[in-house]
Structure formats: structure tokens, C-alpha cells
Amino acid sequence: MTAFISRAELLASGFTPAEIRGHLATGAWTSVARGRYVTKPGGAHGSVGERHAVRTHAELSRFRSEAIVASHRSAAVLHGLPLLGPKPGLVEVTRDGVNGSRTSSSVQVRASKVPPEDRVRIDGTAVTSVARTLVDLARHDEPLQAIAAADRALATERVTGSEVAAAMARLGSAPGLPAARRVLQRADGRAHSVGETRQRIVLEDGGITGLAFQIEIRDDHGGFIGRTDAGLVELGILIEFDGKEKYTKYLRPGERMSDAVLREKKREDALRALGWMVLRFDWSDLRRPDDVVQRVGQEIEHRQEARLPRGSVMAADPVRITF
Incomplete structure (x- = not known):
């Protein structure tokens, strides 16, 4: 995590208000929250997610109350869960209690019960x-966002279905829980990206049944294809x-994108040689779900x-959230 420093710490170390303003004016330092600055060169120029993580830590440091926790999309960023679309503009936090919801130019505060079991510390x-983050996303965000985050958390064993169910139970009769249950029941832990989650939802909503996921394919001799x-x-x-991630995330040392594309083509050729249709x-296709289902x-x-492909297959089992 990129470190930030407070105005009070800078003043205590000998910087004057004029010097602080000067560094900010030249762009040498960057304000990430009121009275909180990144002073390392390039520290405020990481990825969108990294910048939001720094802002989240900085904004939370301004709250003196232990009742405030980072939540929703900001919590998802800190936990490394995928987000659909742009990263959040506002830092999202929850105040433990029933009153105190408000939105400022930089922070959205929601009021809700946050028992000790639903709190952790990150840096x-x-x-x-x-x-709890998954439950909050399912209550207040787009369904696909919550499902994609839950898929990643389940696939990487960051959470179990029973833990999600317990977090929801601790909220009692809080608003949005019935819809959140329906949303989270669609997660199954067998998608490795937001795109894969979206593709599965499109196919399921289109009435395509009998789908298997994360299918390992071997040839007639047991060789991995x-x-x-x-x-x-x-x-x-x-x-x-x-998705682009398929060609960038798994690049081997010294490989270029073109090498990954060629390797993917050879893999598909081997699958077709066994009799598979790919x-x-x-x-762009998933933005036209009816066309995908029709194809x-x-x-x-x-x-x-058609004749069944040669070789053998093994598909992943679902990891579901039940209530």
C-alpha cells in the first residue's frame, strides 16, 4: 500500500503551511483526503484500484470513531475482489448504528449494524x-457486481457459503436482505473473471441448461490439453x-501478447482436433445477450x-451460498 502522511505529521516534522501548499501546487505531493497527502514521487499514480485503496485508508484515518468501517465497493477494493465497471468515486463506509447516513464530496456513509464478527483490519x-462485504454489495449494488465478487471470493477460498449466510443472519431484518439472498444464491465459485460470471448469467437467463464450468480436457492418452x-x-x-485478461494475466516470462495469442490458437486447434466445437x-457480445443465447x-x-469428442473431461463442482 502506498503510504500517506497527515498534515499534522508534516507540521510536526518541520514543514510550514506554505511549504505544504507549494508541494501540492507543483504536483510533487497529492492530496488523497482532507489533510492527508501522498508525498512519494509516483505514489498517487498507480492503478485506479490502488489509488482508491490509498484514498480509503486516508479517509478512514480521519474518523476517530471505532464505529466506522470501510464497506461496499471500497471494502471490495481492499479485499482484492473484482469490480464491474469503473472503481468507485466516493469512499464507501458504514457507521455501526441505525442513524448517521450521509454523503459528502468524498465519502458516502451508510448506517447499519456492524457486529465484531463482521469486522477485520487491513493495513x-x-x-x-x-x-459482510458480499452481503452489502448484494443489498446495495448491481446484482452482477455482487455475483462476480462472490464468485471470486468462493473460488479463491476467501470465504465459505456458511460464513456469508451467517453474516446475513446477523443483520436480522435489515432492508434489502430478501433480494440479496436471491442474488448471492446465483454465485457458484466457478468463474475466474467478471466476464466469465457475466457469460454464465447470460446463458442461464437465456434458458441454456446442462452447463459445466472450468472443464479440464485431456486427450486419448491422458495428456492435458x-x-x-x-x-x-x-x-x-x-x-x-x-477477455484481455486471458492473454495478459498468464504471460510466461519473456512472452509478448502475440505469443499468448498463438498459444491460445494452438490450444483451440488441439480441442477441435478431438472433436470439440469452440x-x-x-x-461486445455479452452486451447483446439474446444474440449469444441464439448462437x-x-x-x-x-x-x-454429432459424435462425442475423444479423450476425457473433468469439470469443477459448484461452491454455493445457501440460506
């Missing part, structure tokens, strides 16, 4: 636990989400009489 800052995002195994159809969708439906019809 000294009080934050809602992963389980690859792992695919989703598919209809009994029909020999594989469905891949083609469908690929990207974000998969057409392939289902075409594959009814």
Missing part, C-alpha cells in the same frame, strides 16, 4: 469482512469468454447427432 484500517471456461459436455460444445464471446442454441441443434 490498520477497519474493513467489513469478505462475507487445456481448461475451458464453460461448455455443454454431452454435446461437445465449449464456450470461452475472450464458441468464443467477448464483452449457442443454434450450435445445440447442430450438435444433436
